[in-house]
Amino acid sequence: MATIAVENYLKHVLLLAEEGDELVPMGALAESLEVVPGTVTTMIKALADEGLVDHLPRQGVRLTAAGRRMALNVLRKHRLVETFLVNVLKMDWSRVHGEAEQLEHAISDEVLDRLDALLGHPTVDPHGDPIPSRHGKLSSQVYATLATCVTGRSLRIVRVTEQSEEFLRFAEENGLQPGTAVKVTDRNLTAGLVTLRKGSARPIALSVSAAGKILVEPEK
Amino acid sequence: MATIAVENYLKHVLLLAEEGDELVPMGALAESLEVVPGTVTTMIKALADEGLVDHLPRQGVRLTAAGRRMALNVLRKHRLVETFLVNVLKMDWSRVHGEAEQLEHAISDEVLDRLDALLGHPTVDPHGDPIPSRHGKLSSQVYATLATCVTGRSLRIVRVTEQSEEFLRFAEENGLQPGTAVKVTDRNLTAGLVTLRKGSARPIALSVSAAGKILVEPEK
DNA sequence: GCATTTATTTTGACTAATCAAAATAACTCT
DNA sequence: AGAGTTATTTTGATTAGTCAAAATAAATGC
Structure with missing residues (x-):
């Protein structure tokens, strides 16, 4: 066991x-x-x-292959639980990581599958992190980050790879969540600052390290 | 902790x-x-x-008072989780006990409260067991059982106080769940058997010990 | 009321997971 | 290459929870 x-x-x-x-x-x-x-x-x-x-x-x-199988199953539980907590129980996305950390070890594979169906078989969790499939496939698409992407072009946030409460609360307050459209207006590596805007809203300044946690793709 | x-x-x-x-x-x-x-x-x-x-x-x-408070909180988690598993995830009621046994230790008080709201603040779980209130009140109504009730009168099952899978599967197959109307037609204590019927369906024979696990109240 | 049975407690040992701190190996830098 | 730094491993202890089996206390039976 x-x-x-x-x-x-x-x-x-x-x-x-x-x-x-x-x-x-x-x-x-x-x-x-x-x-x-x-x-x-x-x-x-x-x-x-x-x-x-x-x-x-x-x-x-x-x-090993066996270890990876188990690890993926745990990760799948974690991310589906996070999705459930945010989508169904309407919890704040900054709070769900710790909860899921506990629950991922307590839910059975059967509950997992039913949760998956209830949520409509999501492929990413509320942070945009990919949810491993039931058969152990984990999508590993590579994205640019706000620290590395082109500037001046319209982008869509697809993922926020950071689970600290403070960071996520900050991101939420500024609407920096998967789905949001943004544009990097300025990037000053020596100062360590990235400036971006959401539509016509006021500009937001991020540290490069924070910007590196936010993954984006070109707007379709 | x-x-x-x-x-x-x-x-x-x-x-x-x-x-x-x-x-x-x-x-x-x-x-x-x-x-x-x-x-x-x-x-x-x-x-x-x-x-x-x-x-x-x-x-x-x-x-002690402190111990009782903690115990009631765990029991509340257990019974609300069971209710969630049956009502929302549509799991078989014979399976949920073991699941809840794990989950009761993994869910936070916040998740508990949101689950409670999602379920509409139920007062009993799928087995009819009372759910302790958030403030530690546990309804302790005393009911007759199929082994001790009057015979020949219409009764309604309110609770099934047994969690073994076999028993619950048997009960479900015979429709012996909270809400079902039954009437005890015969009781033979020496043989250890209780006979009952649901409406006009065929009679069901139960051992006295099984009958003692099924609590009933007079039909209104 | 003493012997027997039954329930509880004690003792000693074990496993899983951890830490502190000492020992070892492997890099890095001039 | 030798000195120092850094990462890893080893060693010895600790904690929570458990079991097996011996010791003790209490209840029961004639």
Whole structure:
């Protein structure tokens, strides 16, 4: 039986590997899981014994096929639960991450499927993050970010890859959510600032690091 | 932070005390939690140190006000989740108990309140079990059972106090669910059998112990 | 009222997950 | 290449929850 900790380790490896199957360093995993590095080493060796990850000592860790399957299932639960909380229970999108973090380990595959049907089989969650399919496919489209996109052209926000409450609250207050049309008017890398506007509203200034969390595509 | 185990211990003490504040014997608690008695003794002493229960050595345990408050909150989560699973996700009522057993420990009070509103503030769950109010009130109406009620009169099922899948599946197949009108036609205590009919359908025979799990009230 | 049965508590051991801190390995920099 | 920095692993402890089995207390039966 996979424990909550195991599910979390696998999920974090998946997220940190960012679609490649690069090795995830132990330190990154420790930071992301908020445990000390020694703990990660211990746990990862146990997961390797279970055949869920490959551990290359002093180099890092990557998911096996079995581990990836489990990680995707957890991620699917997480993102469908977030979608449910926002679309059905009308919760604030800045609050749902922590909730989903708990619920993802408590819902069965059957509830998952029914939730999926209730929500109309969504392909992205309220942050625009892709929801893995029931059969473990995870769309990995590459988008530009507000920090890297062309300037002066009309763009549509497709995804916000940041889960801190503060950031999401700020984004919501400024209408920076998936679906919003924006245009980058100015980008000053030395000052670390990106300026953008939504239609004719007043301009918004973002730090480059914040801008890098907002993914966009050209307006059709 | 109350752990899952702590929540479960409190919930089981609440359910076993059956609305009185009688002492729950350690053995009963062990059986109900499916752990050995020694484990219960150890855990209950810890809960007593936390001020959640009163432990009278060699006699039993009962909830303090704080423990009761927590137990009722868990029970409320359990029963609202069951209601959600049946009413919204259309799950079979025989399956929802185990699901709710997991989810009751994972949902926040905020989600709980929104679920409650979504469901229209129900007062009973799909089994007819009363749902504790947000402020810790638990209706404790006393009903007759099919094993103890008058015979020959029209009755309405209000509650089915048994959570085993087999029993609930049997009850569903025979339409023995809250709301159904039935009449006990014959009761033979020596044979341990109760015979009843729904309207003009064929008679159904129940063991006395099964009949005792089905609560009824006189038809209005 | 003493012996037997039954319930409870105690003791010692175990597992999963964690941390602190020491040990080791691997880079980096001149 | 040697010194220092950084990342990883190891070691020894700790906590929560559990079990097996021995010890104790209480209830029951003749």
